[in-house]
Amino acid sequence: DTGVSQDPRHKITKRGQNVTFRCDPISEHNRLYWYRQTLGQGPEFLTYFQNEAQLEKSRLLSDRFSAERPKGSFSTLEIQRTEQGDSAMYLCASSQGTIYEQYFGPGTRLTVT
Amino acid sequence: QKEVEQNSGPLSVPEGAIASLNCTYSDRGSQSFFWYRQYSGKSPELIMFIYSNGDKEDGRFTAQLNKASQYVSLLIRDSQPSDSATYLCAVSGSNFGNEKLTFGTGTRLTIIP
Numbered sequence: 001d002t003g004v005s006q007d008p009r010h011k012i013t014k015r016g017q018n019v020t021f022r023c024d025p026i027s028e029h030n031r032l033y034w035y036r037q038t039l040g041q042g043p044e045f046l047t048y049f050q051n052e053a054q055l056e057k058s059r060l061l062s063d064r065f066s067a068e069r070p071k072g073s074f075s076t077l078e079i080q081r082t083e084q085g086d087s088a089m090y091l092c093a094s095s096q097g098t099i100y101e102q103y104f105g106p107g108t109r110l111t112v113t
Numbered sequence: 114q115k116e117v118e119q120n121s122g123p124l125s126v127p128e129g130a131i132a133s134l135n136c137t138y139s140d141r142g143s144q145s146f147f148w149y150r151q152y153s154g155k156s157p158e159l160i161m162f163i164y165s166n167g168d169k170e171d172g173r174f175t176a177q178l179n180k181a182s183q184y185v186s187l188l189i190r191d192s193q194p195s196d197s198a199t200y201l202c203a204v205s206g207s208n209f210g211n212e213k214l215t216f217g218t219g220t221r222l223t224i225i226p
Contacts, residue, residue: 026183033217035120040218042203042219043157043214043216045214048212056213058213061183091142091156101147101159102159102214103159104156104158104159106156107155
């Protein structure tokens with residue numbers, strides 16, 4: 001069983017550009033989560049999906065952020081008009097509905113210059 | 114008051130000794146509790162979860178939960194240099210653990226050979 005995968009692993013972009021990240025959950029995991037982690041902090045929740053439905057969004061997720069999970073499989077997180085404060089590690093996790101654990105992917109490290 | 118609090122460390126423990134990591138949480142409705150290990154530059158890796166008061170053991174790791182005191186801990190026996198990492202405590206409001214996780218800032222553990 002392959003783990004959660006994320007693409008790209010690293011992204012450097014200029015302020016004002018749009019970026020999109022992809023997450024592929026563990027197969028048959030119906031829940032998918034996005035978190036953001038900055039240096040010295042724990043991951044902060046952004047949003048999560050059950051199948052294709054987005055069930056909760058954090059107040060951290062400004063209108064520049066959008067996430068989708070078409071067909072309940074992979075998910076994308078888009079950041080429009082990036083700002084330097086968006087520089088962080090973006091983590092994706094997945095879980096299956098009847099078990100407890102969330103498993104994280106390797107993350108996408110975003111640097112906004 | 115932070116929702117999940119951990120001592121940031123660093124915590125230094127001699128090789129072979131017991132490392133004790135502590136976490137307190139503010140929401141009495143919290144149901145599920147997780148410990149993740151995070152190596153520098155890597156994503157969090159789940160090592161233990163617990164949802165009932167008492168102890169739960171898995172190999173060299175023991176998680177302890179006291180809901181009345183809103184306290185959860187992780188003991189690592191026979192500490193090895195490979196245990197040197199940041200340990201993140203995470204809390205979920207759901208019995209199923211499949212809602213968002215709220216993380217502490219992590220405790221950096223160093224095992225001294």
